[in-house]
Every structure is written in C-alpha cells, then in structure tokens.
Amino acid sequence: MADLAQAQAGATMPGQPYMELVNVWKRFGEGDKQTVAVRNVDLAIQPGEFVTLIGPSGCGKSTLFNMIAGLLPSDSDGSILVKGKAQQDGALLGKVSFMPQRDLLFPWRTVLDNATLALEVEGMPKRLARQKAEALFPEFGLKGFEQHYPHQLSGGMRQRVALMRTFLFERDLILLDEPFGALDALTRSMMQRWLLDIWEKHRRTVLFITHDIDEAIFLGDKVVVMTARPGTIKCQETITLPRPRDVSVVTTPEFMEVKKKLLAVVEEESLKTFASATMRP
Amino acid sequence: MSLQSAVRSPYAAVLIVAALWLVCVPLFSIPPRYLPPLPAVIADGVSVWPDLAAGFWRTLVETVLGFLAGSLLGITFGIAFAASKTLERAFFPIFVALQTVPVIAFGAIVVIWFGNTILAKVVIALYLAFFPVAVNTLRGLEQADPQRIALMKSFGASRLTLFRKLLLPTAAPNILIGMKLAVALSLAGAVVGEWFGDTVGLGVMLLQALYFELIPRVWVLIIACGALGTLLYGALALLERRFVWWRPD
Amino acid sequence: MASGLNALRSALPVAAALLALLLLWQFGTTALDVPAYILPKPAEILATALGRIGFFGGELYVTLVEAVGGFLIGSVLGILLAVAMILLPVLEVMLMPLAMVINAVPSIAFVPLVLLWFGLGMSSKIAIGALAVVFVVLLNLLSGLKRPEAESINLLRSFGASRLGILWRLQLPAGMPALVTGLRVGLARSTIAVIVAEMMGAYSGIGQVIYQATAQVDSLTVWAAVFVASLGSLALYGVLVALDRKLVWWR
Ligand SMILES: Nc1ncnc2c1ncn2[C@@H]1O[C@H](COP(=O)(O)OP(=O)(O)O)[C@@H](O)[C@H]1O
Numbered sequence: 011m012a013d014l015a016q017a018q019a020g021a022t023m024p025g026q027p028y029m030e031l032v033n034v035w036k037r038f039g040e041g042d043k044q045t046v047a048v049r050n051v052d053l054a055i056q057p058g059e060f061v062t063l064i065g066p067s068g069c070g071k072s073t074l075f076n077m078i079a080g081l082l083p084s085d086s087d088g089s090i091l092v093k094g095k096a097q098q099d100g101a102l103l104g105k106v107s108f109m110p111q112r113d114l115l116f117p118w119r120t121v122l123d124n125a126t127l128a129l130e131v132e133g134m135p136k137r138l139a140r141q142k143a144e145a146l147f148p149e150f151g152l153k154g155f156e157q158h159y160p161h162q163l164s165g166g167m168r169q170r171v172a173l174m175r176t177f178l179f180e181r182d183l184i185l186l187d188e189p190f191g192a193l194d195a196l197t198r199s200m201m202q203r204w205l206l207d208i209w210e211k212h213r214r215t216v217l218f219i220t221h222d223i224d225e226a227i228f229l230g231d232k233v234v235v236m237t238a239r240p241g242t243i244k245c246q247e248t249i250t251l252p253r254p255r256d257v258s259v260v261t262t263p264e265f266m267e268v269k270k271k272l273l274a275v276v277e278e279e280s281l282k283t284f285a286s287a288t289m290r291p
Numbered sequence: 292m293s294l295q296s297a298v299r300s301p302y303a304a305v306l307i308v309a310a311l312w313l314v315c316v317p318l319f320s321i322p323p324r325y326l327p328p329l330p331a332v333i334a335d336g337v338s339v340w341p342d343l344a345a346g347f348w349r350t351l352v353e354t355v356l357g358f359l360a361g362s363l364l365g366i367t368f369g370i371a372f373a374a375s376k377t378l379e380r381a382f383f384p385i386f387v388a389l390q391t392v393p394v395i396a397f398g399a400i401v402v403i404w405f406g407n408t409i410l411a412k413v414v415i416a417l418y419l420a421f422f423p424v425a426v427n428t429l430r431g432l433e434q435a436d437p438q439r440i441a442l443m444k445s446f447g448a449s450r451l452t453l454f455r456k457l458l459l460p461t462a463a464p465n466i467l468i469g470m471k472l473a474v475a476l477s478l479a480g481a482v483v484g485e486w487f488g489d490t491v492g493l494g495v496m497l498l499q500a501l502y503f504e505l506i507p508r509v510w511v512l513i514i515a516c517g518a519l520g521t522l523l524y525g526a527l528a529l530l531e532r533r534f535v536w537w538r539p540d
Numbered sequence: 541m542a543s544g545l546n547a548l549r550s551a552l553p554v555a556a557a558l559l560a561l562l563l564l565w566q567f568g569t570t571a572l573d574v575p576a577y578i579l580p581k582p583a584e585i586l587a588t589a590l591g592r593i594g595f596f597g598g599e600l601y602v603t604l605v606e607a608v609g610g611f612l613i614g615s616v617l618g619i620l621l622a623v624a625m626i627l628l629p630v631l632e633v634m635l636m637p638l639a640m641v642i643n644a645v646p647s648i649a650f651v652p653l654v655l656l657w658f659g660l661g662m663s664s665k666i667a668i669g670a671l672a673v674v675f676v677v678l679l680n681l682l683s684g685l686k687r688p689e690a691e692s693i694n695l696l697r698s699f700g701a702s703r704l705g706i707l708w709r710l711q712l713p714a715g716m717p718a719l720v721t722g723l724r725v726g727l728a729r730s731t732i733a734v735i736v737a738e739m740m741g742a743y744s745g746i747g748q749v750i751y752q753a754t755a756q757v758d759s760l761t762v763w764a765a766v767f768v769a770s771l772g773s774l775a776l777y778g779v780l781v782a783l784d785r786k787l788v789w790w791r
C-alpha cells in the first residue's frame with residue numbers, strides 16, 4: 011500500500027497541486043432546519059506543503075476534514091480532486107492519514123497496540139506492525155511506555171500516541187484536527203517544535219487545524235483563514251519565515267507583521283460567531 | 292432509522308407479536324400443545340376473568356409491597372456501607388455472596404415462618420429486591436468524583452449537604468438500575484411464594500394450569516405475568532425520567 | 541508476597557464478621573430456645589449437610605449441570621443473535637419486538653410450559669436456564685456493541701476498515717463490559733429458574749430436595765439444601781468474576 015502511494019506521488023506533475031477542493035459545500039438537514047456547515051470552499055494543497063487552517067469554533071473545519079478523509083460525502087455542487095482526479099464518495103477512505111480532534115485511543119489496547127491500529131486494519135501482520143512502531147517510540151518520546159494503557163498517560167503523551175498512530179499510517183496527506191487544542195501552553199509549544207522536526211524528516215503533505223494564530227503561523231507554509239459559519243475561505247497567507255524554525259522566530263518583526271494582519275481577520279470572524287450566538291433567542 | 296425506533300416502542304412490539312401469533316399458528320399449523328391459537332387463549336382468559344383479575348391484583352400487591360420495602364432497606368444498607376468503610380469491608384463481600392444464593396429456595400423457609408399469609412410472599416419479594424438495590428446504591432455512591440467532593444467541601448458543605456446535593460444525585464441512575472433488576476425479581480419471588488400454598492394469585496393459577504395441563508391457561512398466565520412485569524417496569528421508567536433526566540458522564 | 545498480605549488484610553474483617561454472625565445465630569437460637577423447625581442452629585445445618593454429603597453432592601451436581609448447560613446454550617445464542625443483529629440491522633427490526641415481549645415475562649412463568657414440552661428430566665431445566673439467559677445477554681451485548689461513538693467508528697473507517705473489521709477491533713471490545721453484566725445477571729437468573737423448575741417437577745436436583753423437605757416440614761434438610769445450593773452458585777459466580785477479569789482486562 012505504502013509503495014503504491016509513493017508511486018502515485020511520483021506521478022504528480024510538476025506544479026500540479028496534490029489535492030484541490032473545488033466549490034465544496036456541506037449542508038445538514040432539510041428545509042427550515044437546514045444548517046450550512048461549509049460553503050463554497052476552494053483550496054489547493056501542494057505536495058509536501060504544511061497548510062494550517064484557522065477559524066472560529068463551529069465554522070465547519072471538522073466537517074471539511076471529514077469530507078477530505080472520505081468519511082462524509084460532500085454535496086454534489088463541487089468536487090475534491092487528488093492529483094487532478096475527482097474522488098467519488100468514500101473513495102478516499104484508507105487513502106488519507108486522519109487524526110480526529112479527540113485522541114480516541116482504545117482503552118483496551120496498550121500504547122503499542124493503539125499505535126499499530128491503522129497498520130493492523132491495513133492487514134499488516136501484528137509482529138511486523140509492532141516492530142515498525144517500536145522503532146518510532148524514542149522519537150515520539152514514549153520509550154518505555156509501550157505496554158502501558160491509555161489511562162496511565164498524561165494528555166500530552168496520549169496526543170503523541172495518537173500522532174504516532176497517524177504517522178504510522180503512511181499516506182501522502184496527513185490531516186490533523188486541533189491536535190494540541192487540549193494541551194497546556196508549555197506542552198503545546200514543545201509539541202509544535204517536535205512536530206516540525208518530525209515533518210522535516212518525513213516531508214509529508216500536512217493539513218493542520220488550529221484556533222491558535224501563533225501556532226498557525228509558526229507551523230505553516232500557508233495559513234488559510236475560514237469565516238464564521240457557514241464556513242468558507244476568507245483569505246490565505248503564505249508564510250515565508252525561514253525553516254527550520256525555532257522559538258525565537260515568534261518574536262521576529264516578520265512574524266509580528268503577519269500575526270497583526272491575521273489577528274484582525276480572525277477577530278472579525280470570531281466576533282460574528284459570538285454575536286450570532288448571543289443574539290439567538 | 293425511524294422505522295427502527297418505531298419498532299422499538301413497546302406498543303408496536305406487542306402489536307407485532309400479536310399479529311405474528313395470529314398469522315403463524317394457522318399458517319404453519321403449529322400444534323396447540325406448543326402454541327394454541329391466539330383467539331383460543333383470549334377465550335380462555337375471558338372464561339376465567341374474575342379469578343384472573345383477583346389473582347393479578349393479589350400478585351401485584353405482594354410484589355409492590357415487597358419491592359418497596361426491599362428497595363427502602365436496600366438503599367438504607369447501601370448508604371450505611373458507603374458511610375462506613377469498616378462496615379463495607381466486613382459485610383459487603385458477605386452481601387455479594389448472599390446475592391448469589393438461589394434466593395428463591397428461601398421461599399420454603401419463609402413460608403415455614405409466616406405460614407400461608409400474604410406476609411410470606413411480601414417477605415420473599417423483599418428479600419429478592421434487597422440485594423440488587425443495596426449493591427447498586429453502594430456502587431453509585433462510590434462513583435462520586437473525588438474532585439467534585441473536594442469542590443463541595445471547599446464550599447463548606449456539611450456531610451448531609453454533600454450527600455443530598457452531590458452523592459445522592461450521582462448515585463440515582465445506579466439506584467434505578469438496581470430497582471429495575473429488583474422489580475423483576477420481586478415479581479418472580481411473589482409468584483413462586485404462592486406455590487408453597489395459597490388460593491389466590493397468578494402463581495397459584497400457574498400451578499393449577501400445570502397440573503391439569505391446560506396449555507391455553509398457561510399462556511393466559513404468561514401474558515398476565517408479562518403485563519404485570521411491564522406495568523411495574525414502566526412505572527419505574529417513568530420515575531427514572533422524572534428524577535434522572537440528566538445524562539451521567 | 542505483598543498481594544498475599546493484602547488479600548489476608550481484606551479477608552480478615554470478612555472472616556470476623558462472618559464468625560460474629562454465625563456465633564450470634566448459634567447462641568441466639570440456643571438462648572431463646574428457638575425450635576429447629578423455625579430456625580435450626582448453624583452447627584446442626586452444617587452437620588446435616590456433611591452427614592449426607594454424598595446425597596447433597598449428587599443432587600447439587602445435577603442442578604449445576606443443568607444450570608451451566610442452560611447458561612452456556614443461552615449465552616452463546618444471545619451472543620450470536622446480538623452479532624447477527626449488529627451486522628444485519630433488518631434482523632434487529634424483525635426480531636427485536638419478539639425479544640422485548642418475551643423478555644418482559646419473568647422466565648419462571650415459562651416453567652410450566654417447558655415442563656409440559658420437555659418432560660420432568662434434565663432437558664426441561666436446561667431449556668428454562670437457557671431461556672432465562674438468552675435475552676439478557678442479547679439486550680446487554682447489543683447495547684454494548686452500539687456504545688462506540690461515531691467518531692471512533694469514523695477513525696477506523698478512515699483507515700479503510702471493513703464492517704467486520706470495525707466489529708472485531710472496536711465494537712466487540714467496547715461491548716465486553718456490557719456482555720459481562722449480561723452474563724452476570726443471566727447466571728443469577730438461570731440458577732434461580734433451574735431451581736424453581738426443579739421444585740415444580742423433577743426427578744432430582746437441589747430444588748426437588750427443597751420442595752419435598754418443605755412438604756415434610758423437614759426444615760433441617762431445607763436449610764442444608766439451601767446451604768449446599770449457595771456454595772454451588774457461589775462457585776459459579778467465582779468463575780464468572782474470573783472471566784470478567786479476562787474479558788475486561790483493561791481497568
Ligand atoms: N452531522 C451533523 N448534523 C448536523 N449539523 C452538524 C453535523 N456535524 C456538524 N454540524 C454543524 O456544522 C457546524 C460545523 O461543525 P464543525 O465542523 O464541527 O465545526 P468546527 O470543527 O469548525 O468547530 C456546527 O454548527 C455543527 O453544529
């Protein structure tokens with residue numbers, strides 16, 4: 011499977027985006043009760059790019075992710091293309107490495123077996139899958155915790171297990187839905203630097219949801235801002251900060267400038283969400 | 292989805308099963324020894340109506356009295372166990388063991404003690420209801436989150452306030468689970484208690500039907516027992532909806 | 541070493557409480573001069589049980605075989621039905637009404653029918669034991685299999701898992717605690733149902749012993765039989781607790 015994905019990746023024509031969303035919509039319910047969760051989203055993701063997606067909560071980010079992962083059919087208005095080919099409903103299942111908002115570790119599996127879950131589903135023999143995962147434990151800071159159960163781990167460690175599970179499922183595109191949302195600031199900034207290290211090493215295409223502007227700028231090649239619900243893309247900002255990045259980048263004038271710009275946009279959208287929520291009867 | 296939820300409603304279930312019964316018996320010519328036709332069962336039920344009504348009422352009273360007394364006692368013991376670690380450590384394992392005793396066997400002993408009075412059946416129903424309620428009350432009270440207890444204490448809550456405002460609501464869903472188990476057991480206890488000698492009650496009629504091999508009558512009584520059980524269970528479900536409207540986390 | 545010490549420490553208060561209760565019973569009945577037909581002394585009960593150990597053991601064996609047989613058949617049926625229903629929702633729509641209606645009737649009400657159909661031998665007891673278990677296991681396991689949220693199911697789907705893969709890796713393990721609850725309730729119900737069926741009509745078994753002894757107002761035998769039966773079901777319960785640890789090994 012991994013080889014096949016590699017071969018397909020090789021077939022990407024120069025300059026052609028890895029994935030394109032063209033006029034993607036998602037509506038829930040019928041008639042009066044209809045909620046438009048995602049509206050007219052156009053987005054191109056280049057191979058090897060780290061794209062961060064930011065927007066107020068409830069704006070449809072997770073819904074968009076579910077469609078990209080093939081879990082939720084998008085409405086028939088638009089299409090999702092991978093290397094120029096339109097994807098039918100469900101065709102993306104098993105093709106994208108997806109990490110949901112909650113870690114969703116299985117309480118009955120050890121840390122090691124949670125990490126190998128996707129490999130097992132793929133049909134890899136358990137022995138082989140474990141060998142492969144064990145090699146990653148030091149890198150993910152989990153050495154010695156292979157035989158622990160999830161309830162014995164801290165929040166940051168659980169998140170790293172979920173990340174390892176995602177990384178072991180080797181696909182060209184990785185979707186990360188607010189992976190550090192529940193962590194404290196210190197742990198989060200450590201995890202961000204660590205994620206960048208891992209990414210530089212493995213160089214996969216990443217789409218990363220966050221509601222933290224600093225995080226979006228620090229990690230991304232490109233920051234995509236979504237509007238309040240119904241979510242659509244408000245603006246995109248290419249980040250030219252040099253890589254590899256470390257903490258000091260956060261205090262540079264370039265960083266501050268981008269942040270100021272994005273802050274204004276995001277603030278405006280958050281206020282809209284807040285206003286519509288408080289005005290509701 | 293809506294079909295599935297419609298089928299899950301108890302009224303629909305009864306109707307569907309009745310319709311199946313009506314259709315399948317003649318269709319597959321099932322011998323009456325296994326399943327008599329529904330009209331025959333209904334006719335038999337009508338023919339013994341006064342006895343049936345009296346028996347239903349008697350068994351209902353026995354079950355309810357025993358169930359209520361047993362639940363009250365069970366909740367009291369559950370609270371006592373939760374309040375005293377020593378008491379719990381000494382007696383709770385004995386309770387768990389006693390719970391596994393085929394309690395209906397005590398029916399015989401209780402009838403020796405109380406004779407063929409209604410009290411005997413009530414006591415059997417009580418005994419059966421007691422254990423599940425006590426065990427589930429204790430489990431529920433123990434489920435209270437220590438952090439929430441600490442929070443209440445930081446507000447200066449007394450033991451009684453802590454119990455009323457936090458522990459009891461936390462335990463309520465579990466207590467109701469115990470009571471639902473208990474009500475079915477109480478009914479079984481009342482019915483079996485009647486076998487040790489009585490003249491009125493669904494259990495008595497069941498025994499007579501067995502001796503005279505009246506198969507339609509047995510089915511009448513199965514339906515009556517099912518209706519009685521469902522009635523009591525439904526009452527508890529209503530109680531649950533009234534007092535445990537929140538979702539335990 | 542430490543675990544042995546801990547076990548001893550937790551066993552001590554229980555043993556003390558048990559001893560206190562037995563002593564109270566023994567000397568209370570002596571002091572108040574309670575006649576044996578009302579409440580025999582524990583020593584007498586133990587003596588009766590031990591004195592006819594071969595007889596009680598044989599009867600208990602019959603009851604246990606019936607209870608275990610019924611329990612196993614009923615549990616396997618319940619598990620198979622639950623799995624079939626989760627894989628084929630049509631089956632659930634079709635069979636659930638029947639299951640709910642039968643489950644609403646206390647299983648002992650079916651005892652006369654089962655006796656008329658299967659006779660007074662062991663097969664009628666096994667049948668009633670199975671009937672007492674099958675729906676509790678079915679309903680509990682089914683609700684357990686449905687417990688995992690859509691998010692977890694979606695995670696597996698995003699890995700490309702099939703329907704069976706989701707059942708095996710997620711729904712079955714998540715349903716284990718509910719299954720164990722069903723088995724525990726079912727075991728208690730099937731033991732009761734078997735003993736009740738034996739009381740109503742049987743050639744042998746603890747229930748029959750109790751019934752006959754009651755008719756002869758032989759309360760010592762009744763108590764001894766209850767004592768022996770309790771030991772038996774306590775043993776079954778112990779097996780189930782061990783099984784619980786095996787099936788729900790995490791936390
Ligand atoms: N299955 C669904 N049915 C109806 N509404 C939904 C469903 N899933 C999401 N929504 C709605 O769509 C909106 C976007 O949700 P979501 O994508 O989870 O937001 P975000 O991840 O950006 O916080 C929310 O208002 C939510 O209520």
Ligand SMILES: [Mg+2]
Nearest residue numbers: 071072073111
């Ligand atoms: Mg979200």
